[in-house]
Amino acid sequence: DVFSVCATHALTTESEEVMGLLLGDVHYGTNGEAVAHISVAMPQIRTDRRKDRVEASPEQLASAMAIGEKLSEGSQTKVRVIGWYHSHPHITVLPSHVDVRTQGSYQMLDEGFIGIILSTFNQDTAECTQQIQVTAFQSVQQTQHALASAGGQWTRREVPLTVGAELAHPGLQPDGLRVLLEVLFEEERQAFTDASCSRWCKACDGCCMSSRSGRVHPLTAMHHAGVYQQHLCRLMEVVAGPVLASLRGRSAEASLQFEQLQVMKASL
Numbered sequence: 001d002v003f004s005v006c007a008t009h010a011l012t013t014e015s016e017e018v019m020g021l022l023l024g025d026v027h028y029g030t031n032g033e034a035v036a037h038i039s040v041a042m043p044q045i046r047t048d049r050r051k052d053r054v055e056a057s058p059e060q061l062a063s064a065m066a067i068g069e070k071l072s073e074g075s076q077t078k079v080r081v082i083g084w085y086h087s088h089p090h091i092t093v094l095p096s097h098v099d100v101r102t103q104g105s106y107q108m109l110d111e112g113f114i115g116i117i118l119s120t121f122n123q124d125t126a127e128c129t130q131q132i133q134v135t136a137f138q139s140v141q142q143t144q145h146a147l148a149s150a151g152g153q154w155t156r157r158e159v160p161l162t163v164g165a166e167l168a169h170p171g172l173q174p175d176g177l178r179v180l181l182e183v184l185f186e187e188e189r190q191a192f193t194d195a196s197c198s199r200w201c202k203a204c205d206g207c208c209m210s211s212r213s214g215r216v217h218p219l220t221a222m223h224h225a226g227v228y229q230q231h232l233c234r235l236m237e238v239v240a241g242p243v244l245a246s247l248r249g250r251s252a253e254a255s256l257q258f259e260q261l262q263v264m265k266a267s268l
Contacts, residue, residue, distance in 0.1 A: 001176060002022075002038050002039065002040065002041045002176070003134075003163050004176075004177070005020075005041040005043065005176035005177060005179075005180055006020065006041050006085050006116065006118060007118060007120075007132060008177065008180060008239075008243065009041075009043045009087070009180055010087035010089075010118040010120045010132070011120055011121075011132075012184060012235075012238070012239050013089065014089040014090060014120065014121040015051055015089065016046070016049065016050075016051040016089070017051065017052060017053070017054045017086055017087050017088065017089065018043070018046065018054065018086065018087050019044055019046070019054035019055070019056065019084060019085065019086035019087070020041055020042050020043040020044050020084065020085050020086075021041075021042045021044060021056060021060070021061070021064045021081055021083070021084050021085075022038045022040070022041055022042075022081070022082055022083035022084060022085060022114070022116070023038070023039060023040035023041075023042060023064065023067070023068050023071070023079050023080065023081055023082065024036060024037045024038040024039045024040065024079065024080075024082050024083075025037055025039075025077065025078045025079060025080065025082065026082055026112035034112055036082050036083065036112060036114050038082065038083065039077075039079065040067075040071070040079065040176070041085070041176055042064055042067070042176075042179070043176075043179060043180045043183045043184075044056055044060050044183065045060075045183055045186055045187050045190070046187060047060075049191070053098075054086045055102070056084060061081065064081045065080065065081055068080040068081055081110075082110070082112060082113060082114065083113055083114040083115060083116065084106070084113075084115055084116070085115070085116040085117070085118065086099075086115075086116075086117060086118075087117070087118050087119075087120055088117055088118065088119040088120070089119075089120050089121045090120075090121050090122070091119065092119060093117050093118070093119035093133040093134065093135045094117075094135070094156070095115065095117055095135075095137055095156055097154075099115065099117070100137075100139050100154045100155065100156050101139070101154050102115075103115045103137065103138060103139040103154075104139035104141070104154040107138060107139060113138075114136055114137070114138055114159055115136065115137050115138070115139075116134065116135070116136050116137075116161070117134070117135050117137070118132060118133070118134050119132065119133040119134075119135075120132055134161065135158065135161070136158070136159040136160070136161040137156050137157060137158055137159055138156075138157045138159055139154045139155065139156065139157065140154070140155055140157045141153065141154060141155075142154075142155055177243050177246075177247065180243075181235075181239065181240055181243065184235055184239060185232070185235060188228060188231045188232060188235065191228075191231075192224060192225075192227075192228040195224045196216055196221060196224050196225075197216075
């Protein structure tokens with residue numbers, strides 16, 4: 001389910017990168033080997049709408065940490081922010097130097113922090129197929145100094161990744177797709193609100209404003225509203241519709257499995 005949320009989020013747009021935070025816990029073995037168990041994926045609203053930049057604001061990190069603490073209450077499983085994911089539409093799954101540096105800054109706060117990249121919309125023109133490539137990584141410094149040191153060049157270290165069926169919080173994660181839809185619609189609402197606010201437009205030297213009131217020109221407001229509605233229709237057609245169909249299919253499959261288990265129970 002975590003992978004389903006991450007992959008669905010990554011496939012919502014092929015023109016911009018998207019990102020989210022990963023919650024779970026890191027377990028250390030007797031030999032010192034660390035294994036990160038991810039139980040919750042939290043899609044985040046993009047604070048930077050540039051197509052090749054994604055980052056989590058301090059407010060988003062604080063909110064995710066608070067959710068992790070709430071999930072840990074009354075549970076034997078500790079839940080906290082242990083990683084992040086983002087997409088690479090139409091480009092390699094390998095992290096860029098910015099990704100590696102960002103990952104390194106996270107690890108300076110938590111050495112167990114991991115990053116996951118989903119490369120999407122990679123089309124094989126010969127076979128007319130598309131594939132999703134996924135990688136998990138951490139950053140290490142080429143120097144011998146500790147991670148807390150200021151110097152040194154960060155480089156990528158690949159982390160083995162396994163997708164399993166076990167969920168630490170099965171009652172929560174199915175809401176991941178619902179949260180994803182809420183994030184996507186909220187992004188569009190915020191973009192529409194920002195475009196419609198009555199502030200001076202430096203890009204066009206204020207030509208989209210009413211010369212008398214300083215507010216958005218009625219024609220400009222109509223244009224923004226039309227674009228907003230177009231984007232909402234696209235989300236409903238391309239994202240919300242398929243997600244709803246998928247959830248209905250999973251519900252029908254779960255009902256069938258439940259009936260089969262009831263028959264097995266009665267036969268014992």
